[in-house]
Amino acid sequence: MKKKAKILMLVGALLPLLLFVFPLWKITLEAPQYPTPLGMFIHINDFSDANPHDIKNINLMNHYVGMKYIPEAIPEFKIFPAGILITTFIGLLIAWKANHKWYLYWFILMVVLSSAGLYDFYLWEHDYGHDLDPKAIMKFTNPDGSVMGFQPPLFGSKDILNFTAHSYPQLGAVSLGIGMGLSLLAYLFVRKENKKLKIS
Amino acid sequence: MLALIATTMLLVSCNQGGNSSNGALSSSAAEKVYVAPGEHDEFYAFVSGGFSGQLSVYGLPSGRLFKVIPVFSQDAEKAWGYNEETKPMLNTSHGFIPWDDSHHPDISQTNGELDGRFVFINGNNTPRIAKIDLSVFETTEIIEIPNSAGNHSSAFVTENTEYVVAGTRFSVPIPQRDMPINEYKGNFQGSLSFISVDPEDGGMDLSFQVLMPGFDYDLAHPGRGASHGWMFFSTYNSEESHSLMEVNASQNDKDFIAAVNWKKAEEYIKEGKFQTMPANYAHNVYDEETHTATSTMKKEVRVLDASELPGLVYLLPTPKSPHGCDVDPTGEYIVGNGKLSSDLTVHSFSKMIQAIENEKFDGEAYGIPILSFEDVLAGSVKQAGLGPLHTEFDGNGNGYTTFFISSEVVKWKVGTWEVVDRQPCYYSVGHLMIPGGNSRKPFGKYVLAMNKITKDRYLPTGPEVTQSAQLYDISGEKMELLLDFPTVGEPHYAAGIAADLVKERSKKIYNLEENKHKYATTSDANVKVERNGNEVHVYMTMIRSHFNPDNIEGIKVGDKVYFHVTNLEQDYDVPHGVSMIGANTSELLIMPGQTETFVWEPKQVGVWPFYCTDFCSALHQEMQGYVRVSPASSNIELSWSLGED
Numbered sequence: 001m002k003k004k005a006k007i008l009m010l011v012g013a014l015l016p017l018l019l020f021v022f023p024l025w026k027i028t029l030e031a032p033q034y035p036t037p038l039g040m041f042i043h044i045n046d047f048s049d050a051n052p053h054d055i056k057n058i059n060l061m062n063h064y065v066g067m068k069y070i071p072e073a074i075p076e077f078k079i080f081p082a083g084i085l086i087t088t089f090i091g092l093l094i095a096w097k098a099n100h101k102w103y104l105y106w107f108i109l110m111v112v113l114s115s116a117g118l119y120d121f122y123l124w125e126h127d128y129g130h131d132l133d134p135k136a137i138m139k140f141t142n143p144d145g146s147v148m149g150f151q152p153p154l155f156g157s158k159d160i161l162n163f164t165a166h167s168y169p170q171l172g173a174v175s176l177g178i179g180m181g182l183s184l185l186a187y188l189f190v191r192k193e194n195k196k197l198k199i200s
Numbered sequence: 201m202l203a204l205i206a207t208t209m210l211l212v213s214c215n216q217g218g219n220s221s222n223g224a225l226s227s228s229a230a231e232k233v234y235v236a237p238g239e240h241d242e243f244y245a246f247v248s249g250g251f252s253g254q255l256s257v258y259g260l261p262s263g264r265l266f267k268v269i270p271v272f273s274q275d276a277e278k279a280w281g282y283n284e285e286t287k288p289m290l291n292t293s294h295g296f297i298p299w300d301d302s303h304h305p306d307i308s309q310t311n312g313e314l315d316g317r318f319v320f321i322n323g324n325n326t327p328r329i330a331k332i333d334l335s336v337f338e339t340t341e342i343i344e345i346p347n348s349a350g351n352h353s354s355a356f357v358t359e360n361t362e363y364v365v366a367g368t369r370f371s372v373p374i375p376q377r378d379m380p381i382n383e384y385k386g387n388f389q390g391s392l393s394f395i396s397v398d399p400e401d402g403g404m405d406l407s408f409q410v411l412m413p414g415f416d417y418d419l420a421h422p423g424r425g426a427s428h429g430w431m432f433f434s435t436y437n438s439e440e441s442h443s444l445m446e447v448n449a450s451q452n453d454k455d456f457i458a459a460v461n462w463k464k465a466e467e468y469i470k471e472g473k474f475q476t477m478p479a480n481y482a483h484n485v486y487d488e489e490t491h492t493a494t495s496t497m498k499k500e501v502r503v504l505d506a507s508e509l510p511g512l513v514y515l516l517p518t519p520k521s522p523h524g525c526d527v528d529p530t531g532e533y534i535v536g537n538g539k540l541s542s543d544l545t546v547h548s549f550s551k552m553i554q555a556i557e558n559e560k561f562d563g564e565a566y567g568i569p570i571l572s573f574e575d576v577l578a579g580s581v582k583q584a585g586l587g588p589l590h591t592e593f594d595g596n597g598n599g600y601t602t603f604f605i606s607s608e609v610v611k612w613k614v615g616t617w618e619v620v621d622r623q624p625c626y627y628s629v630g631h632l633m634i635p636g637g638n639s640r641k642p643f644g645k646y647v648l649a650m651n652k653i654t655k656d657r658y659l660p661t662g663p664e665v666t667q668s669a670q671l672y673d674i675s676g677e678k679m680e681l682l683l684d685f686p687t688v689g690e691p692h693y694a695a696g697i698a699a700d701l702v703k704e705r706s707k708k709i710y711n712l713e714e715n716k717h718k719y720a721t722t723s724d725a726n727v728k729v730e731r732n733g734n735e736v737h738v739y740m741t742m743i744r745s746h747f748n749p750d751n752i753e754g755i756k757v758g759d760k761v762y763f764h765v766t767n768l769e770q771d772y773d774v775p776h777g778v779s780m781i782g783a784n785t786s787e788l789l790i791m792p793g794q795t796e797t798f799v800w801e802p803k804q805v806g807v808w809p810f811y812c813t814d815f816c817s818a819l820h821q822e823m824q825g826y827v828r829v830s831p832a833s834s835n836i837e838l839s840w841s842l843g844e845d
Contacts, residue, residue, distance in 0.1 A: 036772075053709075053770035060744055060771070064818065137819060 002193065006095055008186035009103050013091025015179030016084050016110075019044045022171035025121070026050065027152050029058065030164045040070070041170065042121075044080040047072075065150055065161075066136025067128060076120060083113060091183070100190035107183045114176065118154070125151050232673060233683045235262040240703070243635045243696050245648060246305045246319050246332075247669065250690025253300045255321055255332060260635070260646055260696060261671055263685035271330045271339045272300030272323045276786035280339075283788055284762070284797040285717075286486070288495035292326050292344050293480045301325045304355055304419075305695040308397070312359040312424045312640035316701035318402055320355040320364045327351030329366050329395055331404060333488075335705050340486045343404050346479035346501055347374045347391040347411075353420040353525075356638065357397075359428045363462065364404065366393040367433050371414035371440075375477065384442040388414035391503075392433060394462060406481070408469055408502040410460060410512065413566040414440050416449070417458070419524050419590075424640050425531035427549040429463035432534050434518065434525035438565070449521065450540060454573065456515040456565075457525055457536050459552060464511050465504055473509060474502040489716040491795050507567035514556060515565060517573040518545050524590035524631075528599065528614055529640050533578055537588040537601060544588050544601060546617065548578035579617040584610045589630060590693075592637035594644030594674055602629040602649060609649050609672065611679055623679045625670055627653045634674070635696030643698055647672045647679070650691035658686060667691055708772040710793030717795035719764030724748050729840045736761045736838070742776045742790065743768040744817040746842065747810070750825030754838035757802055757831055763788075763810075766795040776823070777813030787813045802829040 023041035028050070030037040038058050039050025047070060049055050059069045087110060094102040129151025140148035140161070152158065152165040159165075169177075235241050241259025248255055253273030257266045274281035274290070281290045281298060290296055300323035308318040319332040327345035332338065345351055345366050353367030371388040373379055379387065390412040396405050416437040423430035438455045441448030468474065479501040486493040506513040520538030522545070527534050536545040555561075555575040562572035585603030592600050598620065601610050607628050611621040632649045636642040649670045658666060666686035673680040712722050721727055721739040727748050730737045736759050741748045747765075755761060767776050769792035779787040783800040790796045802808065812823035830836050 057771045060769075 002100075002190060005100060005103070005186040005189045005193075008182045008189070009095040009106075010092070012179045012182030012186065013088055013095055013106070015182065016176045017088055018175035019084055019172040020081070022175065023048070024170060024172040024176075026166075026168055026170050028166040029061075030166070031162050043172065044084060045077045061163075062150070064137045065140065066133035066138075067150055068131065068133075070128075074124070076117075076124075080117065083117075087113065100187055100194075103183050103187035103190070107180055107187065110176075110180045110183070114180070122154050125154065128152075229673075229680065229682045233261040233263065233671065235259065235264070241699060243643070243646070244699050244702055245633065245635070245669075245694050245696045246307070247648075247650070247687060247694040248302045248305050248321060248690075248692045249688050250303065250667075250692040251301050252689025253302050253323070254688065255302060255305060255319065256688045256691075257337065258669075258685075259699075260648065261682060263669070263671060263683050265688070267337060268688055269332055269337055269339060271321060271332065272297075272302050272328065272342075274298040277789065279786045279788045279796060279798070282786035282798070284799065285492045285795075288493040289339065289342055289484045289486060291484055291495035292328070292482045293346070293497070294326060297326050299325075300328065302330075302692070303352065304693045306355055306357050306364075306638055307695045307697050308361040308402075309357055309359055309639055310361070312428070314636050314639050314641075314697045314701060315361075316697055316705070318361075318397075319695060320357060322351050322354035322366060324351050324369075327354075327366065327368070329355045329364055329404065331364075331397075331402060333402070334702050335707050336488065337706070338486070340488065341402070341404055342482075342484045343395060343406060344481035344483070345391075345393050345395075345406070346481040347372070347389075347409060347477070347503075348393065353392075353417045353433050356420050356422055356431075358422045358431070358462070359424050359640075361397045361399070363394045363396055363407065365420055365422070365431050366395060367417035367420055368392070369416050369418065371412075371416065371437075374411065375479075381442050384414060385440045386414070388440070388442075390415055390417050392417065392420075392431075392458075392460060394465070403485075404483075406498070406501055408465060408474060408504055410465060411503055411505045411507070412458065412513070413438075413507075413568065415455070418522070421525055421527045421534075421638060423527060423531050423549065424529070427527065427531040427534075429461060430549070431460045431462055432525050432527060433458045433460065434522040434536060436521035436523075454517040454519050455521055456570070457518045457522060457534060457547065458568075459514045459516060459534075460506075461512055461514075464509075468504055468509055468512065469502065474504050476500050477503050487716075488710075489714055491710070491715065491717045491720075513568050514552070515568055515570045516547050516552065516576050517562070517570060518547070519543070524588075526591040526593075526599075527638075528593050529595050529642060531640075533614060535591045535599065535601075537590060539587055539589055539604070541588065542583050542586055544581040544584060544591070544599075544612075544617075546578045546580060547576045551578065552576045579615075581610075581612045581617045581619065584612060584619050585622065590632055592632055592634040592647065593642055594634055594647075595636075595642040596644050598644075598674075600632060600634065600647050600674070600679075602632045604628055604630065604652075609647065609679065611674070621678045623672060623681060625649045625651055626657050626668070626684065627651055627655060629670075630691075631693040633694040633696055635698065638695070643696070645673070645675055646682075646696075647674050648694055648696065650687070650694065652690065654686075657684065669694075709770055710791060712766075712768065712770060712793045715766065715793055715795060717764075717766070719762070719797060720795040721764070721766045722768070724768075724842075727840070727842075729754075729838050731838055734759050738763045738765075738840075740765045741768050742766070742778065742812070742823075744774070745812070745819035745823045747778070747812075747823065747825045748842045749840035750842050751828075751844070752825070752838075752840045753828040753830075754836045755802060755827055755829050756834055756836075757805060757829060759802060761800045761802065761827075762797055763800065764795060764797045765790060767792050769793070774816060775814050776816050778810060779813050780810040780827070781808045789814060802827075805829055805831055 243260040270280035327348040331341040348368040350369030352369035437449035518536035520541035522536035524537040587605030671683040
């Protein structure tokens with residue numbers, strides 16, 4: 001059973017590497033004039049078009065309300081890949097050498113780091129949606145008189161003016177989640193096994 | 201004859217009565233042509249504009265007009281023939297010609313089936329063949345045809361688009377020379393041109409011409425299957441008359457269908473049996489990457505003389521000045537639509553080959569063997585109507601022929617030659633079209649009849665009223681009239697194709713990265729204005745919703761200002777237009793990623809605006825700019841800006 005758990009931990013530690021292959025997140029913008037919605041994939045090291053020129057066209061749309069252009073690169077594109085490589089390395093060490101309790105520690109580490117990543121993503125989205133050009137062509141206010149923001153949702157769907165924005169995790173994020181799940185599972189397996197041994 | 205007319209009229213009126221009394225029938229017709237909002241039609245129909253010189257794109261069965269593709273005539277809406285890029289497309293040996301008469305579109309084929317890559321169409325008046333690229337629905341190549349006049353038996357493609365064939369309607373002195381018209385007989389000649397099409401890029405080249413006797417060459421269709429390698433041309437005026445043709449060219453009981461063995465022609469070319477004639481003709485090519493056309497004058501043409509080269513051409517006697525010359529999907533039957541007759545003559549390809557092999561000839565014309573009528577005849581469709589013009593096939597063993605005088609479409613059985621059905625046309629039908637009709641595999645679901653006269657069929661619009669097309673369902677034993685719709689110009693002929701073979705390849709934008717226009721400005725960093733003497737070049741960009749630059753100073757009266765405008769958009773269906781007050785030319789309508797140029801020669805001092813002419817965005821009305829024009833003697837330096845206070 002411990003061997004099985006070890007394999008689970010090993011696979012769990014490797015799965016986040018798929019983030020280098022598959023996108024982390026996708027934001028999709030639907031509007032009547034866009035029968036093919038505009039879309040942007042967020043990778044751990046890049047933004048990319050869902051269809052050719054989508055980011056350019058999102059920028060063109062957003063300039064009307066004074067939103068900044070989506071940057072070519074952000075610091076996170078360096079930090080996230082390093083984070084994934086380091087935690088994978090740690091995970092592999094744990095799978096190879098360490099006690100099953102370390103599986104749990106690795107899981108907790110990943111939860112903390114992922115949450116930090118999500119929070120960082122939220123901050124970027126907030127800034128992107130609220131830091132508007134004062135010379136914006138169109139200025140909208142909320143019913144309470146405050147300046148309307150155009151922040152896309154972190155998770156889920158939301159109507160923003162004529163657009164419906166969808167924001168959902170992609171295969172990369174799913175791989176990370178499953179990887180983390182496997183490490184927790186590995187920990188629980190061993191713990192259960194140990195309890196059985198103690199009883200018997 | 202009178203009895204025949206009476207019988208035909210009776211039949212026609214019977215059918216009219218039958219249609220109008222059946223209300224249930226007409227409601228089902230509405231359903232059959234209804235394409236719900238947002239849905240796509242099943243077929244594209246490329247309908248020529250006749251004297252409009254253009255090619256219209258319709259959907260079938262709805263009859264909705266999608267686009268008018270400018271081909272031979274200037275089009276101010278699209279700047280075709282007005283902007284600097286496309287002016288060379290209308291160049292000829294006679295100089296710039298802003299108009300032509302576009303007649304017969306035909307779609308490229310592979311293995312005898314439509315491949316949906318190109319549409320070819322002839323310019324009748326100043327002989328030319330144009331190619332429309334169906335990835336962009338634009339005319340991308342036009343080649344002038346030397347030694348030709350009234351380029352009518354054109355533009356028909358062979359089974360693998362080896363050639364687009366173009367025959368002269370009028371015979372003329374070849375080469376052209378100063379001579380008395382009444383010495384026509386024996387001195388004037390016809391020419392049949394074979395334009396090769398590059399299998400890779402579709403590039404056209406006038407490969408060779410076949411010199412023929414001085415008849416009129418009216419229409420043509422290629423052999424297919426067993427008859428692949430042959431091209432059939434109908435002729436009239438075998439009398440070789442030159443005046444009062446309606447009488448003098450209608451004297452012979454039979455004219456001919458000329459069968460040209462172009463595989464044999466290729467052998468003769470290989471053997472060097474051609475004559476190289478000096479010539480002068482324009483070859484105009486539009487390059488999709490430079491967004492610019494170039495015109496090159498070609499100086500010679502290879503000519504094969506049909507009178508001297510045995511086995512190249514045979515003449516099939518065909519009654520009564522045949523007009524349409526149509527080949528069935530198997531390639532066995534060649535229909536001669538004798539327009540002054542009530543019968544259709546159908547020749548057999550296999551009987552023709554047999555007669556040639558047995559050398560059973562019935563005389564010759566200028567050294568070209570004439571086969572005996574009875575030896576090549578497969579059968580005739582008797583007393584089918586009055587004035588047969590054109591035939592198409594449904595691929596299920598039926599032929600459909602238009603009758604101009606009795607104004608109807610008649611369906612008949614290939615092989616038994618019996619008439620199955622007839623339906624009236626409103627009025628005086630010319631060509632008809634079944635999608636894929638000139639191929640081995642027609643899509644035998646609809647036939648589109650194209651009418652020359654409409655009289656009372658639509659709301660009147662003064663003395664000039666529209667011409668029309670009528671759509672019939674031919675999926676059943678009897679034809680059913682479904683739809684009647686007005687057309688652009690004269691709907692002379694059409695080519696149809698299943699939409700699925702075309703629509704996936706239709707481009708959405710031009711990639712900016714691939715823009716190799718000499719004056720392209722693909723980023724705002726490269727915007728500039730340059731002076732070279734009194735010539736000024738403005739390197740301008742456009743994107744929602746501004747021009748860059750939008751303020752220009754230092755232009756002087758007497759300058760020649762070239763606006764080279766690049767649309768930086770990379771989104772589907774976001775063109776921008778531009779026009780300058782007082783510019784003696786059309787607007788530009790520029791697709792995403794494209795560069796176009798117009799010339800403005802300011803004549804008055806002042807500050808003159810320009811603006812976007814295509815409603816592009818919410819801030820379209822703000823998409824405008826100013827040019828300051830100073831006196832010719834002024835010292836004001838060139839300057840330009842965007843967004844500066």
